[in-house]
Amino acid sequence: MDYKYTGIILNKKNVGETDRIYTIYTLEAGKIRILGKGVRKPNAKLAGSLEPITLAEIFVAKSKGMGKITGAIPLENFSKIKSDFDALEKVYDAFVIFSKIIADQEKDKEVYEIFLSFLFGLEKISGEENKAKMEVSTLGFFFKLLFQMGYGLEVNNCVHCGKKLEPDNNLFSASRGGILCRDCQSFENKRIKISPESIKLIRIFLKNKIGSLTKLQVSQKDLNNLKVVVQESFNWI
Ligand SMILES: [Zn+2]
Structure with missing residues (x-):
């Protein structure tokens, strides 16, 4: 299933070799944690839109457990x-x-x-x-x-x-x-x-x-x- 959220990135945490877990406060679901797969790879583009203190639209694919971020559009960088x-x-x-x-x-x-x-x-x-x-x-x-x-x-x-x-x-x-x-x-x-x-x-x-x-x-x-x-x-x- 695909989901779209609008929210503020609160926090990021490195996990594994190239991944991050993001904590995001969203309008649609409150505080959620989502996996950013491969966002620390040198050519990954997603990370820039997911810095803490950013308001963004976030696209998530989820079957079970924590969803995976598939895209993000920054709305306000503060x-x-x-x-x-x-x-x-x-x-x-x-x-x-x-x-x-x-x-x-x-x-x-x-x-x-x-x-x-x-x-x-x-x-x-x-x-x-x-x-x-x-x-x-x-x-x-x-x-x-x-x-x-x-x-x-x-x-x-x-x-x-x-x-x-x-x-x-x-x-x-x-x-x-x-x-x-x-x-x-x-x-x-x-x-x-x-x-x-x-x-x-x-x-x-x-x-x-x-x-x-x-x-x-x-x-x-x-x-x-x-x-x-x-x-x-x-x-x-
Ligand atoms: Zn009194």
Whole structure:
């Protein structure tokens, strides 16, 4: 049987003498692994279209087990990301987390769209010393991803008593998926403070498109605070 997928190449791994296994996040089937037979032979043309961080149409022949790539057409190379060290670092961080938490062969059109808009947004701001903007976009992507996967954080009411949150004196709780108010902090062992600005930013991330997040001015302190919140959330998952 022949299949056609549209997807982002996440990863490649050399196997055998001349082959590679590619991990691809596709619109049609979610995260899949496919064999690129003979792609490391000196005259093989396919490999160039299958570099990580490429959006491509991929043609696959499959009878049983892992399919075999028969052709690929690159749709977007993200060349600005690939020539910007800061952008590359952000994308590889995102790919590592994304590959870990996304299960194999679970298609999700919304996740696919969030993922693509993150990459296209980063491509737009790459090459211009936009490190802080890139960080905001990457964090926005992670919070949207958490939400889409059913791990959205409760940022309006205390996750223990249900009271509406005051801006100050709040603790983040990864295991409860949200924030504890001042009166409920004794219920959490990990003391991760969350600033009023960070809480506000998470609300903004969830309400807005990733592309528009680069307009936000965010202090390094709040970026660091949000990074801890994201990291703890993914660790918990
Ligand atoms: Zn409370």
